[in-house]
Amino acid sequence: MRKIRILPSILAADFSDLGADVRAVVEAGGDLVHVDIMDGHFVPNISFGPDVVKAIRKSTDAPFDTHLMIAPADPYLEAFARAGSDIITVHAEAGPHLHRSLQTIRALGKKAGVSLNPGTSETAIECVMDMVDLVLVMSVNPGFGGQSFIPSALDKIRRVKAMIAGRDIALEVDGGVTAANAGEVAAAGADYLVAGSAAFKGGRAQYAANIAAIRTAAESAIGVLV
Numbered sequence: 001m002r003k004i005r006i007l008p009s010i011l012a013a014d015f016s017d018l019g020a021d022v023r024a025v026v027e028a029g030g031d032l033v034h035v036d037i038m039d040g041h042f043v044p045n046i047s048f049g050p051d052v053v054k055a056i057r058k059s060t061d062a063p064f065d066t067h068l069m070i071a072p073a074d075p076y077l078e079a080f081a082r083a084g085s086d087i088i089t090v091h092a093e094a095g096p097h098l099h100r101s102l103q104t105i106r107a108l109g110k111k112a113g114v115s116l117n118p119g120t121s122e123t124a125i126e127c128v129m130d131m132v133d134l135v136l137v138m139s140v141n142p143g144f145g146g147q148s149f150i151p152s153a154l155d156k157i158r159r160v161k162a163m164i165a166g167r168d169i170a171l172e173v174d175g176g177v178t179a180a181n182a183g184e185v186a187a188a189g190a191d192y193l194v195a196g197s198a199a200f201k202g203g204r205a206q207y208a209a210n211i212a213a214i215r216t217a218a219e220s221a222i223g224v225l226v
């Protein structure tokens with residue numbers, strides 16, 4: 001049976017107390033920490049860089065899933081690897097040398113991910129499927145938390161699932177995932193569910209209930225006994 005993993009996106013965390021919030025959301029049931037890096041160029045927003053990732057790395061042993069929404073990405077891969085990322089995901093749209101970026105991530109000893117914007121066909125990654133450990137289907141246009149899930153992402157998830165064809169590649173979905181749509185998302189084939197606002201809403205006392213609601217919805221939809 002497929003295992004569902006919930007990845008709180010710390011873009012929605014309390015930046016004034018980030019280390020403690022990262023620890024709290026993992027203790028509340030987050031499986032991996034989704035770390036959103038934005039450069040104000042590839043996406044119209046800026047988040048934080050490798051020094052912040054390194055600082056919060058001390059707060060938990062949970063794996064760090066670093067989502068690079070930056071272009072170019074290649075000059076910064078080593079810094080994010082050294083900062084303690086376990087998975088590093090680059091966007092297929094971020095530059096002309098996706099193959100090289102993925103080679104570099106694996107050469108740094110990290111798992112390699114590739115992400116697709118809502119407007120990019122999955123055919124863009126056909127030639128690199130044997131070089132990735134994770135495919136990230138964006139279900140919003142990247143740049144901001146709190147946006148609504150774009151329904152056409154569901155068909156793309158199904159198509160990417162077919163392309164994975166049983167290989168050991170995680171299928172991650174990011175953007176507007178909530179307990180209300182986690183079932184559809186999981187049923188379409190996703191196993192890594194990123195949740196920003198839906199995980200962090202209501203403050204620390206709510207994190208565990210928020211994450212449990214997303215997990216239960218996803219697992220019920222794919223028939224995991226809960």
Ligand code: DX5
Nearest residue numbers: 009142143145146176196197
């Ligand atoms: C969007 C980011 C997401 C975002 C998700 O550009 O990549 O990871 O934080 O936030 P929600 O779950 O609120 O859409």
Ligand code: ZN
Nearest residue numbers: 009036067174
């Ligand atoms: Zn993200």
